[in-house]
Amino acid sequence: MDRRTFLKIFGSGVAGATTGNLLSPGRSFAKGDLSGQEFNGILVDTTRCIGCRRCEKACAEVNGLPIPDISESKNEDVLKEPRNTSDTQYTVITKYETEKGTIFVPKRCMHCNQPGCAAACLVKAMKKRPTGHVTWDSNCIGCRLCMISCPFDIPKFEYNKAMPRIQKCNLCYERFKKGELPGCVEACPTGALMSGSRRQILEEGKRRISDNPDKYVDHIYGEYEVGGTSHLYLSAVPFEQIGFRKDLGTVAYPEYSTGFLFAVPFIFVLWPLAMLGINRATKKSKEDEGHHEEHHNEKGKH
Amino acid sequence: MAGEKLNLVDVVPEKQEGPSFKRISDFIDFIKKELKPRGNIATPFNLISLPIMLLGYVLIVLRLAYGLGQPITNLNQQYPWGLWIGFDVVTGVAFAGGAYVLCFIVYILRVEKYHAIIRATVLNGFLAYLFYAGAIVLDIGRWWNIYNPMIGNDFGVNAVMFLVAWHFFLYMLAELVEFSPAIAEWLGLRRLRKILGIMTLGAVVFGITLSTLHQSGLGALMMMAKSKIHPLWYTEFIPILYFVSSIFAGLSMVIFEGSITHKVFSYQVDASHHEHYNDILVGLARICSVAMFGYFFLKVLLVVHEHAVQYINSPMGYWWLFEVIGFILVPCFLFASGAQQRNMAMIKFAAIITMVGIILNRLNYTFLAYNWYVPLSEKYWPSWIELIITASIILTEVWAFRWMVNRMPVLKAPPAWAVEKEH
Amino acid sequence: MDELFTYYDMFASKGPEYLIIIGFFIVIVAFWTFVNMSTER
Ligand code: SF4
Ligand code: SF4
Numbered sequence: 142m143d144r145r146t147f148l149k150i151f152g153s154g155v156a157g158a159t160t161g162n163l164l165s166p167g168r169s170f171a172k173g174d175l176s177g178q179e180f181n182g183i184l185v186d187t188t189r190c191i192g193c194r195r196c197e198k199a200c201a202e203v204n205g206l207p208i209p210d211i212s213e214s215k216n217e218d219v220l221k222e223p224r225n226t227s228d229t230q231y232t233v234i235t236k237y238e239t240e241k242g243t244i245f246v247p248k249r250c251m252h253c254n255q256p257g258c259a260a261a262c263l264v265k266a267m268k269k270r271p272t273g274h275v276t277w278d279s280n281c282i283g284c285r286l287c288m289i290s291c292p293f294d295i296p297k298f299e300y301n302k303a304m305p306r307i308q309k310c311n312l313c314y315e316r317f318k319k320g321e322l323p324g325c326v327e328a329c330p331t332g333a334l335m336s337g338s339r340r341q342i343l344e345e346g347k348r349r350i351s352d353n354p355d356k357y358v359d360h361i362y363g364e365y366e367v368g369g370t371s372h373l374y375l376s377a378v379p380f381e382q383i384g385f386r387k388d389l390g391t392v393a394y395p396e397y398s399t400g401f402l403f404a405v406p407f408i409f410v411l412w413p414l415a416m417l418g419i420n421r422a423t424k425k426s427k428e429d430e431g432h433h434e435e436h437h438n439e440k441g442k443h
Numbered sequence: 444m445a446g447e448k449l450n451l452v453d454v455v456p457e458k459q460e461g462p463s464f465k466r467i468s469d470f471i472d473f474i475k476k477e478l479k480p481r482g483n484i485a486t487p488f489n490l491i492s493l494p495i496m497l498l499g500y501v502l503i504v505l506r507l508a509y510g511l512g513q514p515i516t517n518l519n520q521q522y523p524w525g526l527w528i529g530f531d532v533v534t535g536v537a538f539a540g541g542a543y544v545l546c547f548i549v550y551i552l553r554v555e556k557y558h559a560i561i562r563a564t565v566l567n568g569f570l571a572y573l574f575y576a577g578a579i580v581l582d583i584g585r586w587w588n589i590y591n592p593m594i595g596n597d598f599g600v601n602a603v604m605f606l607v608a609w610h611f612f613l614y615m616l617a618e619l620v621e622f623s624p625a626i627a628e629w630l631g632l633r634r635l636r637k638i639l640g641i642m643t644l645g646a647v648v649f650g651i652t653l654s655t656l657h658q659s660g661l662g663a664l665m666m667m668a669k670s671k672i673h674p675l676w677y678t679e680f681i682p683i684l685y686f687v688s689s690i691f692a693g694l695s696m697v698i699f700e701g702s703i704t705h706k707v708f709s710y711q712v713d714a715s716h717h718e719h720y721n722d723i724l725v726g727l728a729r730i731c732s733v734a735m736f737g738y739f740f741l742k743v744l745l746v747v748h749e750h751a752v753q754y755i756n757s758p759m760g761y762w763w764l765f766e767v768i769g770f771i772l773v774p775c776f777l778f779a780s781g782a783q784q785r786n787m788a789m790i791k792f793a794a795i796i797t798m799v800g801i802i803l804n805r806l807n808y809t810f811l812a813y814n815w816y817v818p819l820s821e822k823y824w825p826s827w828i829e830l831i832i833t834a835s836i837i838l839t840e841v842w843a844f845r846w847m848v849n850r851m852p853v854l855k856a857p858p859a860w861a862v863e864k865e866h
Numbered sequence: 867m868d869e870l871f872t873y874y875d876m877f878a879s880k881g882p883e884y885l886i887i888i889g890f891f892i893v894i895v896a897f898w899t900f901v902n903m904s905t906e907r
Contacts, residue, residue, distance in 0.1 A: 225520070227520065228520070257667040259601075260601050260602065260667070261602055261603070261604065261667055262599050262602055262604075263592045263599040263602040263604035263605035263608055264588070264591045264592050264596065264597050264598075264599050264605075265597040265598075265599045265601075266597075280588060280591050280596050280597060281585055281588065282583050282584075282585050282586070282588040282589055282591055282592070283583045283584025283585035283586070283588070284582075284583050284584075284604060285523035285524065285583075285584065286523075286602075286604050286664060288520070288523040289523055289524065289664075289665070289667065289668050289671070289813075290667035290668065292667075292669075292670050294520075294521070297520050298511075298520065298523060298584060299510070299584075300510060300511045300512035300513070300516075300518060300519070300584075301510055301512030301513070302510050302512075303507075303508055303509055303510045304510075304585070305510055305511070305584040305585065306585075386670065388670065389670055390669075394667050394669075395601070395667070397666040397667050397669055397679070398603050398663055398666040398667060400666075400679060401603060401659065401660065401663035401666065401682045402601075402603060402606070402663070405606060405656055408652065408655055408656055409652060409656075412648075412651065412652040412655060413648045413649070413652055416547070416551050416647075416648045416651060416652075417648060419551050419552065420550065420551045420553070420644065420648075423551070423552055423553045424553070425553075729901055732901055733901060736894075736897055740886070740890050743886060744883055744886055744887075747879050747882050747883050747886065748879050748883060749879075750878065750879055779897070779900055779901045780900075782901065783900070783901070783903050
């Protein structure tokens with residue numbers, strides 16, 4: 142092995158160790174591109190969505206889920222109800238009646254920049270990939286804390302299976318590795334979905350807003366929400382009218398658990414010393430000790 | 444029956460090494476003999492509990508075979524956590540907190556007064572972890588993977604749950620070490636008894652540290668449910684609330700459990716101890732009262748701190764007041780005046796109210812005040828199967844506790860050879 | 867959007883908190899006396 146290769150391997154090993162499992166705190170996600178990669182995501186322009194549900198069908202095909210019937214008559218029926226992703230649907234279209242008429246909104250995992258789900262997972266089954274994809278793996282133990290920790294209520298659990306999985310959109314991670322577009326983006330006939338690096342789609346979103354200030358509200362949902370998400374939304378009406386929560390704040394969700402987690406090492410150092418100290422301080426001095434033993438023996442006898 | 448048992452203990456000091464096991468078969472025979480039930484089997488308690496337990500075991504098998512869905516549990520996508528985690532694990536662990544509090548009082552502060560109940564409490568704590576925290580195997584969906592966080596597939600060091608899982612495991616070991624002298628005395632293993640006795644302080648120090656962290660860690664699990672837990676309950680200081688409440692939750696359990704065991708096993712305890720025991724209860728009641736007094740003010744301060752005062756005048760607000768006044772302030776007062784008048788009934792009553800309050804509090808975080816905006820009709824309520832399995836786990840714990848108390852020196856005095864030097 | 871950038875006084879609760887603390891100090895005197903009082907013995 143010549144020196145060059147050695148350095149390369151060694152270098153990547155070190156980089157792997159520092160960016161990999163043990164040493165990288167959740168915070169490094171914020172920097173986003175430790176590996177020189179950018180987060181990828183999808184820009185959803187709700188003004189362009191016509192509610193055809195072709196993304197739902199494409200998603201089901203790509204991920205081996207039950208294929209939905211998306212004929213027009215069926216759509217009308219299905220869209221009457223308020224909808225949510227489920228353990229058999231990674232993405233759903235929801236219909237909202239708003240001040241600007243009917244609006245269709247595709248819902249799915251937001252692929253948060255710093256996901257609560259991944260920070261909650263004790264086996265790193267939920268993982269934020271350096272490419273921005275939040276994926277689930279089968280080493281999961283099924284504790285369902287990711288469901289509790291997701292601000293958007295996205296991960297779904299297969300309650301009715303003996304060997305259940307957590308089900309959610311993974312931004313077509315496998316297809317991405319092959320250089321293909323996400324299934325839904327490929328299927329969308331109107332360009333309501335646009336995939337790209339987060340930087341690109343954010344720029345595109347801002348451009349659309351500034352080009353048509355009357356058409357859009359001046360806000361990209363996901364730019365700052367919960368510390369930023371890789372899935373971004375444009376809307377013609379205020380976001381609370383199309384089912385988005387406005388009370389989630391801009392703090393990345395994992396930050397809420399850092400107060401506790403960062404205190405742990407301090408307690409591990411301070412508590413034992415404090416207790417050993419008290420234990421020593423309450424020890425009876427030599428003269429008392431004889432008395433103490435006596436007393437003790439007596440107690441032991443009965 | 445009692446004589447037979449004492450026999451075993453009395454024989455021990457005469458011999459060099461206790462019920463010496465020259466061959467493995469001796470040991471097996473001894474265990475076989477000890478495994479046999481003693482005394483009357485057809486007691487009312489047995490007759491009621493056995494069918495529940497058996498039904499529970501059948502249902503456990505069904506749960507493992509068919510998963511968590513209906514009709515086994517009522518869990519759904521909106522309520523991922525229900526009775527099994529909320530009560531069995533989170534509340535069960537809070538109730539087991541008496542062990543670390545008493546260890547602190549007895550081994551660190553050296554308040555000898557409480558020494559008499561330390562073994563029963565530690566045993567209870569250990570069994571609570573074994574069974575209630577063990578109930579997590581039923582709740583986690585992919586239970587065959589449960590060892591993954593232990594073997595590094597993968598170490599999710601960023602997760603509070605990772606910490607809690609490891610702490611459960613390590614704390615069970617620490618409590619086993621704390622209790623093990625009693626097991627060594629039972630088996631008559633003198634040399635081992637000596638070594639284990641020396642290890643006690645280390646186990647206690649380590650155990651208290653772990654307890655501090657995972658009692659509060661259970662609260663920290665809910666930190667990222669910020670948008671789902673009602674603002675009256677959600678605060679960034681949930682871990683501290685959990686830690687403080689585990690002190691009086693654990694001690695209330697000690698009072699409750701102790702008053703039952705002292706009745707049931709009263710033949711194992713002599714009269715002078717019974718008198719002494721009332722002193723212990725009064726002391727514990729005082730500690731509970733003070734801890735609850737502090738906890739009450741923390742609760743009030745945090746509502747102000749979280750700018751949540753405006754929610755008080757709403758249905759959830761009344762629920763909060765119900766919990767804080769009815770289950771913190773009232774028992775706090777009952778404990779104090781019970782201690783003052785040496786009124787044991789009042790103290791025990793206060794302990795029971797406190798325990799109900801802790802159950803409510805923990806369930807508030809896991810499902811009652813969780814997703815509080817969901818209409819009542821869509822809320823999660825435990826299914827009867829969840830209840831039966833929970834009951835059968837508790838009863839199994841009681842049976843295990845009874846078995847050990849009947850055989851090991853838990854309530855009764857340790858054999859003379861073991862007494863010379865404690866701690 | 868607008869709500870994200872409105873002024874929010876995060877220390878608004880500090881005043882009432884300190885008042886509660888003062889109340890706590892007053893009550894604790896009575897409480898401590900009560901807890902440590904023992905009637906018959
Ligand atoms: S939306 Fe939920 S599931 Fe998706 S990355 Fe964010 S926290 Fe995870
Ligand atoms: S359910 Fe699975 S993926 Fe979700 S937090 Fe638990 S172990 Fe991780």
